Amino acid sequence: MTYDFLIIGAGAAGANCAYTLKQAGKSVAVVDKEGIAKGASGAAGAFLSPLPGKKNSYNSLVNDALAYSIDFYEKLMPKLITKKGVLRVSNDNFDKTKLDGNALKHKVLKFKNIEGYYYADAAIVNPVDICNYLLKNCDFYQEDIQELNFKDGYYIFKNFKAKNIILAQGVNSPLVNYPYINISPMFGVKIDVKTSTEIPFNIHKSISISTNKADGTVAIGATQQNHSMTQGECNTTCDKCPFYINTDEEDVKSLLKQANELIDLDDLEVIKVSKGARATIKSYFPVLGKIIDYEKSLKKYPSIKKGTKIPSDLLEYYQNIYSINALGSRGFVFAPYLAKKLKENILDGVAIPKEISLEKLFYKYARTKGV
Structure with missing residues (x-):
């Protein structure tokens, strides 16, 4: 079999990418060594909640993704989402001042002995059923892929080949080297x-x-x-x-x-x-895009280590390999939104937003670490 895309990882990120590309008319296969939603995604609470607080780039991303994802689930899988809102109760890490200072629509509400801030735009989904639904029209292989072999325009595997690879592996060891992405596990x-x-x-x-x-x-x-x-x-x-x-x-x-x-x-x-x-990184932002070859890019442009910015199309990349990762504890909030962004980038040439791009982390790492 020959596919346009092979997605490695069958959790929230991989399943949403597969569905989005399939809907765009591409042939898609998904591989996972454990099975569909057998890792962190299957164990997720899958709460879809807003992030209040003074508006900044991170909570803006979370809340934009939330609005898109709730609409996505409600239209596509209404039986798998329960939208009844969330009551957020202040604690030491999320105090009344932060809750009062946000711009999200809410109201003060008391339920039994609990008093907090109620947000109507919140929900919970069934994570395993969601992933299975998204992958029902894609070919799935339960295999443990250890390496990528590229030949004559295709990545070659035992039973199939693919033009493009999307790594949606979470905390698993990546199949290519991109040291500027420092993934940490959050259990x-x-x-x-x-x-x-x-x-x-x-x-x-x-x-x-x-x-x-x-x-x-x-x-x-x-x-x-x-x-x-x-x-x-x-x-x-x-x-x-x-x-x-x-x-x-x-x-x-x-x-x-x-x-x-x-x-x-x-x-x-x-x-x-x-x-x-x-899977998380220090900033808590997810990361997305075509994977930059760190060593080849620095060899070609050593001045990057001193802070020089090179136009993105001149950097060296792994051939047709993309990443979607570091969704953290908001996997089912981010995944549909990021899958859409990645599809638009690959198929339509739309730039990845700077705050979630691999390019941003690449330059930061190169300046601080060198080769």
Whole structure:
């Protein structure tokens, strides 16, 4: 088989890229060594929430992506999204001053013993079902690709070949070298529970609690630390990782304790525990675009190390290889929006916004690190 695009990674980023390119008339295959949504995306709480606070480039990106993504899910998969808003409760990291100072439409609301700020434009989605739906018309291969071989205009694999590669690998070791992208794992834990308590909207403080979903469950999620940080890269799922420290029992107790401090959950039954490593960079911005060959570009233009900016079309790139990564804890917020941006860049020549471009990180790294 010959494809226009091979996407490596079948989580939120890869599935959305596959769907978007397929809708644009391209032939698409997706590869993942574990399966569809078997990593961080499958373990995600998949909360779609706004980011209040004084307007800046990051929360503007989050909120633009949120508006696009909620509309995308509602039109395409209305049964897989529950849109009932979110009640945000102040804590030490997100205080009343920051909440009062934002421009997003909200109202002060009290529910039971909780008082906070209610935002109507918030939702939760079913992450595994979303990824499977997006990939239903794409060819999927469960394989562990270790290297990329380019010949006569195609990347050649055992059963197929492709003109273009999109790396949507998250925290897994990349198949090409681009050292200016320093991906760090941020480990998340989610529990799905059943409860007779009616929760009218998502609730967020130090953890997130979902409204009652269509399947009768409630999701409770938070960022935890479950790994030995002697290992900086992930090569498999948490359950198979030799560096994973199994603290499921403690994590569940902690999440339930924090949840019950917000709202009493009656007739509680834990159904499932999920965990995964979310890919982030220091700035928390996602990254997107064609991958610059760092060594070749600096060899061709050594003055880059002194701060010289070269027109992007003159830099050296890996042949037809693109990246979508570092979506962090907002994978299902960012993914549809970024997939659209990447498609527009590849097919229509529309520039990637500067704040999420690989070019920005390339120049910063070259100035500070050199060769």
